[in-house]
Amino acid sequence: MIKSLVTGGAGFIGSHIVDKLLNAGHSVICLDNEFADNEIFFWNDKAQNIKGDIRDANLLSGLLPGVDYVFHCAAESRIVPAIKNPLNTLDINVLGTANLLQCSREAGVKRVIFSSTSSAYGLNPVPNVETQPEDCLNPYSVSKVSAEKICSMYSNLYGLQTIIFRYFNVYGERAPRKGQYCPVIGIFLRQKEAGESLTIVGDGNQRRDFVYVGDVANANLIAATKEISSNHFGQVYNVGNGYNISINEIAKSISDDFIYVPSREGEAFENLADITKFKSTFHWEPQMTVENWIAKQI
Template structure:
């Protein structure tokens, strides 16, 4: 049995990861400020601390005796990072630096850092890790800086780290509030309220959706892997799905709203590195996962 600290463990992905770690018999500590997370998402067998990753003394205390840190805590709201880059920098960069400092000082064996495809900006498809990142938002830049800290802390201090660049994660507990992007729960919530689904721009923009269960498995495999130098791995399905296709599958009326700043237009991952280094591949077909959510939200 290992002891794990999950920052952001009351959030969408973090709570699923916590559940899985507990099911494997591990001791889990959850740190979350509940800005975007929900207390009811936290497994009752986890030790919960309401707090902030900007609180370095708290992090140092929580890291004592911990074997692995899964660092998911962040402010992932891309539009908010454009409106207030200073505040989100404080959370996403300074907070992440605090996590690495606390882990190093406590002798943590490995840190699994949650990054994002937003580091890339617009690229030729499919997107590979050897492409030069050109973030289009402060959020993407913040995460890229976190990856660089992961690599630097390995080089300077010998801390084992790995970074996972999530593409568009979907699944149960993903709400229509808070995090970003969130077109699927927004559409489902609008359908629940008998409202028209709001399609940004022409709706032809695509995303690469990966189910939360596959992302949880990627975290476990990253922890168990031989990757220690902070190098990033794409975690995506390798398939493009347009906003229009999602609205058509959910079915119902729709309206178009203006495009937003900072968004990538087309996204498709190449996750070969994750397959080679982590022995990870996605297993949940997108339409199967979406159909399950539609049944859960709408009963149809």
């Protein structure tokens, strides 16, 4: 039986990957320290569930022998908390990733799929393509790009098969809705359910490429198991929908009651994924649009 480990596996994206792997017949280890500021964690009873930290080399050394694939989702993943505490973000996202890669190498893991971020593109013009230079606007994107380069180094120097995903704005079931820094669609749906005005940051004309979490989970499974040539490892691949939509349009599709609040530092005005590279390499296509998903929710 194929054996996989998912870090951050009780969180939003990780839990969907766990479910996808179990449905595909994998034996799954789910590792999560529950440090994220989530209102709920999604542990699947069919997995081997471990509460622990990716920075614990002794723990990883005990879990990884016999594991075929590692899906690395664990991270400090919110921009504003990263700005407030950059050292914690760097510790988790850079050193934690390096620790996981070294332990995976020592254990003979076949392939590591790393969840990175489109915020690496910063103020680059859209569409965002993997050949654009990094433009990190905050500690979160710096930490993720640093971890990307460590993944590439482990492929190029040590032969560990790594694949780097730059997710755009992931939405869907189980997305965090707690606090002011969770993903925008989660905030809007929470405010709608509470009968509150939707709070739009800035002027609302910012445009985002929203990609469905089920499509992201499917991308992970395909990337782990598909046979590809060695030159595809250690490379970055965009995972998005390939079109963008304004925050104003998202808000108006949920409620007519909204207000505007001041903009935030360290965030790009627009992103848009060019997904040509991933589609051509792995033959993956997004199946859900954000408009259709929101319509089903409300």
